[in-house]
Amino acid sequence: MVYADFQSALAPYGFFFPPDPASGVVCTLGGNVATNAGGLHAVKYGTTRDYVLCLEAVLASGEVMRVGARTMKTSSGYDTALAVFHKLEDAGQAVTRVMHSEVTPSVLELLDGSVISLLREHAHLDLPEVEALLLVETDGMTESYVRFQLTKIAEMFRGCNAAEVEVAATMREAELLWKARKSIGGMMGAIHLDYAPEDITVPMSQIATFLRRSEELSRVHGLDLFNFGHAGDGNLHTNILYDGKDPDQVARLEPLLYELHKLACDLGGTLSGEHGIGMTKAKYMPLEHDPTALKTMRKLKQALDPNNILNPGKMMLPG
Ligand SMILES: Cc1cc2nc3c(=O)[nH]c(=O)nc-3n(C[C@H](O)[C@H](O)[C@H](O)COP(=O)(O)OP(=O)(O)OC[C@H]3O[C@@H](n4cnc5c(N)ncnc54)[C@H](O)[C@@H]3O)c2cc1C
Secondary structure, rough: OOOHHHHHHHHHHHOOOOOOOOOOOOOEEEHHHHHHOOOHHHHHHOOHHHHHHOEEEEOOOEEEEEOOOOOEEOOOOEEEEEEEEEHHHHHHHHHHHHOOOOOOOEEEEEHHHHHHHHHHHHHOOOOOOOOOEEEEEEEOOOHHHHHHHHHHHHHHHHHOOOOOEEEEEOHHHHHHHHHHHOOOHHHHHHOOOOOEOOOOOHHHHHHHHHHHHHHHHHHHHHHOEEEEEEHHHHHHEEEEEOOOOOOOHHHHHHHHHHHHHHEEEHHHOOOOOOOOOOOOOOOHHHHHHHHHHHHHHHHHHHHOOOOOOOOOOOOOOOO
16 A cells, blocks of 8 residues: 555544655555655654554565554644754754753754755745754644644754744644645756755764765765755755766766765764665665674575575675
């Protein structure tokens, strides 16, 4: 079943399935489980694995394995606010403060200056020209609790030098903001034919450092990049624009990608928070995993799939 169809089927009953991957209109629940998909709401509700208590799986041997239990989740409403930061570092500090506080936002997204310009120009949104915006959503069982959490978060943003914190006045205003946030990927595809969409993840405290250094790397390698993503869990979407027909730009892409992934790992992060390793990131595995860990993964794969028929060649495992 396709994720979006499942979500639509749940809505009339007041339920929702929180992982919320950006590929929701095309990906399937089976794929979500296999890749442990996550998205905007992971910061509060976790990823797919948090909702999988019951599983029927066909092993490489053809045997069927079952494990199982039950769960459910609901919420009555939500509130949205937008915080404006002149300095990236202040936005990074605000994320850390909120995520270490007693309130947990249901979504906490960061947009850097280049993405803000993109939204100003192509979505015609009246956003300020600053280094960072934080977009936050709170939810809960009562309206007063939803608003209480948002007020607390707004106070923390102001305490971290937010130039402005604007609470969405109407549901329509909030929907417009989230629609714009969700359209960033598609917008980039529309204005530029080729872009490398990454899902590097760093510890929350290192978000600002990663973003600053990624700007430097972008300058050094002469390729533009956009940074936005799920600040609340450190999962950033770094998108590099390049012209696939220009051999010089293609040649510069790989060293930039390598250095971005190395930077994430050096900062204590991971190569992929959502998209997985597959084949394209397989070559970076030694940046994150030491030889002993890689050897152990290969042994596990060999034990579970001795004929190597499940996803051969992925993740630097045999293929
Ligand atoms: C534009 C775009 C945006 C994306 N955004 C996100 C995002 O925000 N968050 C995120 O986590 N991921 C994202 N992804 C990655 C991907 O869409 C998700 O990981 C999704 O969960 C994969 O589901 P799928 O149905 O497309 O699986 P596929 O890509 O078809 O398969 C993925 C893996 O799952 C296995 N698999 C699929 N179905 C089953 C099954 N029934 N039983 C056993 N194994 C199975 C396949 O063998 C394969 O190894 C994005 C991808 C794209 C292209």
